Amino acid sequence: xxxxxxxxxxxxxxxxxxxxxxxxxxxxxxxxxxxxxxxxxxxxxxxxxxxxxxxxxxxxxxxxxxxxxxxxxxxxxxxxxxxxxxxxxxxxxxxxxxxxxxxxxxxxxxxxxxxxxxxxxxxxxxxxxxxxxxxxxxxxxxxxxxxxxxxxxxxxxxxxxxxxxxxxxxxxxxxxxxxxxxxxxxxxxxxxxxxxxxxxxxxxxxxxxxxxxxxxxxxxxxxxxxxxxxxxxxxxxxxxxxxxxxxxxxxxxxxxxxxxxxxxxxxxxxxxxxxxxxxxxxxxxxxxxxxxxxxxxxxxxxxxxxxxxxxxxxxxxxxxxxxxxxxxxxxxxxxxxxxxxxxxxxxxxxxxxxxxxxxxxx
Ligand code: PHE
Numbered sequence: 001x002x003x004x005x006x007x008x009x010x011x012x013x014x015x016x017x018x019x020x021x022x023x024x025x026x027x028x029x030x031x032x033x034x035x036x037x038x039x040x041x042x043x044x045x046x047x048x049x050x051x052x053x054x055x056x057x058x059x060x061x062x063x064x065x066x067x068x069x070x071x072x073x074x075x076x077x078x079x080x081x082x083x084x085x086x087x088x089x090x091x092x093x094x095x096x097x098x099x100x101x102x103x104x105x106x107x108x109x110x111x112x113x114x115x116x117x118x119x120x121x122x123x124x125x126x127x128x129x130x131x132x133x134x135x136x137x138x139x140x141x142x143x144x145x146x147x148x149x150x151x152x153x154x155x156x157x158x159x160x161x162x163x164x165x166x167x168x169x170x171x172x173x174x175x176x177x178x179x180x181x182x183x184x185x186x187x188x189x190x191x192x193x194x195x196x197x198x199x200x201x202x203x204x205x206x207x208x209x210x211x212x213x214x215x216x217x218x219x220x221x222x223x224x225x226x227x228x229x230x231x232x233x234x235x236x237x238x239x240x241x242x243x244x245x246x247x248x249x250x251x252x253x254x255x256x257x258x259x260x261x262x263x264x265x266x267x268x269x270x271x272x273x274x275x276x277x278x279x280x281x282x283x284x285x286x287x288x289x290x291x292x293x294x295x296x297x298x299x300x301x302x303x304x305x306x307x308x309x310x311x312x313x314x315x316x317x318x319x320x321x322x323x324x325x326x327x328x329x330x331x332x333x334x335x336x337x338x339x340x341x342x343x344x345x346x347x348x349x350x351x352x353x354x355x356x357x358x359x360x361x362x
Pocket of ligand 1: 180181182183220271272275303305326327328339
């Protein structure tokens with residue numbers, strides 16, 4: 001039944017060779033990726049001409065099938081290889097064309113990615129956390145929306161107290177407010193850690209409903225410090241103003257990397273007794289007077305004092321048994337001092353250029 005006699009090549013051999021030659025010519029003539037893809041589909045796709053060859057093997061006499069399968073498979077391989085080679089050649093040609101294009105200048109500087117920076121508030125906060133952690137302080141975090149109780153009442157500032165006017169408040173509904181100071185965390189901390197002596201700092205954002213200028217901002221940062229120990233009457237070491245000042249000096253010299261000129265004034269805060277204002281010489285102007293220090297040469301940086309007995313009581317601690325000191329560091333002011341920033345409003349301006357000098361801090 002076969003038309004091919006011994007020694008004569010079967011007809012399909014020429015047919016396969018012809019198809020392969022046609023495809024090779026088409027591939028060589030294809031001059032873009034789309035044309036190449038079309039040839040690939042027409043030849044190797046489901047209904048492609050080469051695929052059709054493969055399917056025909058069953059129609060041949062059994063003794064020719066093996067040779068036919070091998071020839072068809074070889075054709076398929078050759079076509080795929082030719083497609084891949086042509087595709088590479090086209091890509092190479094495209095690249096060369098781009099390089100030859102005189103409007104392409106490989107010596108031009110590319111667009112660079114800008115490196116991020118750490119905000120100076122974060123840099124200084126981290127330093128402070130390091131100093132205090134090394135002295136055995138917990139670093140705690142409290143909500144910015146707090147209760148009237150935590151922010152005022154627990155701190156010995158009942159609603160009729162004139163001290164409420166010292167801190168103009170953003171009131172929310174139902175006895176809630178934006179905390180006006182990190183002192184709002186004091187009594188929470190006593191409830192959390194009390195019963196044993198403890199030391200803790202709690203840095204955070206605070207809010208005051210007031211008009212802004214170079215040294216006032218409605219949103220700024222503080223770091224509260226609180227240390228509680230047993231009173232001598234309860235067999236403890238007690239907590240004195242001397243301890244407080246020593247801790248404050250350690251803090252300031254660690255932050256500025258050198259001894260800092262300070263002055264202590266009596267200060268009134270209902271939650272400390274005695275209370276102090278610790279001022280440092282303005283480093284923006286060197287004490288000569290500028291807009292940051294309101295021409296006084298000094299900056300209020302560190303209000304502090306011994307914890308008032310009423311506050312200890314609110315924290316569940318018996319004032320006969322326990323004593324403590326507290327401070328409320330003006331973190332924003334400290335950052336301004338350390339880096340010579342002349343206007344507090346720059347700090348939360350959201351202007352990325354403000355952080356650029358601090359890139360090295362990452
Ligand atoms: N909370 C006070 C303020 O923001 C500062 C302060 C804290 C004073 C702790 C004494 C002790 O003004």
